[in-house]
Amino acid sequence: xIYLELFWTFLVIGLFSFGGGYAMLSLIQSEVVTKHAxxxxxxxxDIVAISQATPGPVGINTATYVxxxxxxxxxxxxxxxxxxxLLATLAxxxxxxxxxxxxxxxxxKVKHSSMFSSLMKTIRPVVIGMIAAAAxxxxxxxxxFHWSSWLLLAGAFIACKYLKANPIWVILAGGVIGxxxx
Numbered sequence: 593x594i595y596l597e598l599f600w601t602f603l604v605i606g607l608f609s610f611g612g613g614y615a616m617l618s619l620i621q622s623e624v625v626t627k628h629a630x631x632x633x634x635x636x637x638d639i640v641a642i643s644q645a646t647p648g649p650v651g652i653n654t655a656t657y658v659x660x661x662x663x664x665x666x667x668x669x670x671x672x673x674x675x676x677x678l679l680a681t682l683a684x685x686x687x688x689x690x691x692x693x694x695x696x697x698x699x700x701k702v703k704h705s706s707m708f709s710s711l712m713k714t715i716r717p718v719v720i721g722m723i724a725a726a727a728x729x730x731x732x733x734x735x736x737f738h739w740s741s742w743l744l745l746a747g748a749f750i751a752c753k754y755l756k757a758n759p760i761w762v763i764l765a766g767g768v769i770g771x772x773x774x
Contacts, residue, residue, distance in 0.1 A: 594666055595679055601628070602655055602683035609684075611719030613643075613651025616684070617726035620654055630662040637730055645763060655684040740773045 601623050609616040617640060624630045631639075639661060643653035659680025664673040702708045744766050751757040751765075 594663060594668075595676065597628070598659055598662060598676055599679045599683045602659070602680045603686060605655075606684040607687040609651070609722075610715055611722050613649040613654070614726045615719055615722035616651035617654065618722055618729055620651070620658060621726075621729045624658055624662065631658065631665065633732065635661060637732060640730060645767060652681060652684060655680040740770075744769060 602620075605616060605619045605623060609619055621633075621636055625633050625636050636658070639657040640650070640654055643650045643657055646653050656677045660673045660677035662680075663676030664670070668676065748762050748766055751762050752759055
């Protein structure tokens with residue numbers, strides 16, 4: 593039964609998410625932590641951190657790790673938990689895949705339409721709001737009030753913005769520094 597619930601939950605998230613992986617995070621958190629209480633807020637924050645550090649889109653990585661964690665927490669074997677991660681991943685990707693496939697077929701017909709342009713302009717603020725909501729979810733009392741979190745944020749910002757450091761190296765350095773501090 594959990595497989596069906598997991599598939600349906602991530603299918604709906606994939607269907608109603610606009611703006612990429614970071615925009616999906618608030619919907620994923622709302623469903624799996626708040627609504628269904630399948631995992632804790634701390635587990636979700638850890639999953640997002642791992643998802644950001646691994647290659648690939650953060651929303652899809654998060655769905656994969658959440659699917660695994662949920663089934664594993666419910667006592668399923670490692671192999672069955674891998675099935676949960678595959679189902680969550682497929683479900684979150686499937687709507688976008690089908691929508692993009694359809695849009696590709698229809699794009700040539702609507703690309704010069706004023707209604708299409710208006711729709712795209714309307715969606716932009718929604719995407720910005722969803723990304724801001726995702727950032728807000730990741731702020732917990734444990735990391736918001738800790739001086740080292742703010743120091744890491746400032747250092748990463750300065751390294752990327754002013755020193756033009758490669759973000760991959762900044763993430764790796766932040767991970768190492770975080771391990772040393774915490």
